[in-house]
């Protein structure tokens with residue numbers, strides 16, 4: 001998997017959302033002043049070569065750990081996963097909890113897809129295959145970004161649309177298949193031994209803040225933070241607040 005690295009010190013690994021790429025973490029670049037920041041393109045996204053036709057979350061989690069091994073990161077790292085990145089982080093916590101020094105679960109859930117969501121994913125595969133990724137971008141942007149961002153920052157919507165449109169249809173379909181068949185990681189939460197921060201956007205309509213607050217309660221060292229006036233992609237909608245919340249958590253609970 002393609003990795004972008006900057007800075008030095010304790011490693012922080014960023015796992016991106018669907019259907020984006022590691023470029024979504026550009027607003028987190030200032031964090032590299034004090035840490036070794038690594039953002040990974042998941043299979044087929046960004047600069048990573050295509051993976052299998054179904055991007056299974058468990059297999060992808062193993063791939064992320066192998067990618068870190070290849071770069072000599074065998075010590076526990078701080079992981080940040082947003083939405084699909086969070087599904088993968090939850091699998092890393094299940095498979096290799098010793099690799100995780102702290103977990104930041106952003107705009108994500110441990111539960112499986114509802115049957116309605118599974119149907120939507122099948123529709124989206126058909127849409128991408130018939131009309132291309134740009135059609136999916138137009139359909140998804142209202143759900144990916146909060147209302148405040150859509151009204152006050154059209155340039156963020158343009159940036160997200162460009163990022164989505166640059167992703168190959170094969171990767172987008174593979175991820176949709178993989179997410180639809182992902183396993184329930186809720187039983188993992190009670191066994192998470194490291195500090196965990198669960199971050200939700202007040203205006204997220206895809207995964208509601210209240211659901212994430214419940215998830216945080218199931219993690220023994222879990223805490224919950226709400227980012228106001230931001231939606232699902234809160235790290236790029238409200239980067240300063242997200243970076244602040246994250247760095248304060250690291251200072252208080254991890255370092």
Ligand code: MLT
Pocket residue numbers: 016017018019082083084085179206232
């Ligand atoms: C994401 O942002 O990664 C997606 O919304 C996740 C999903 O579709 O379940």
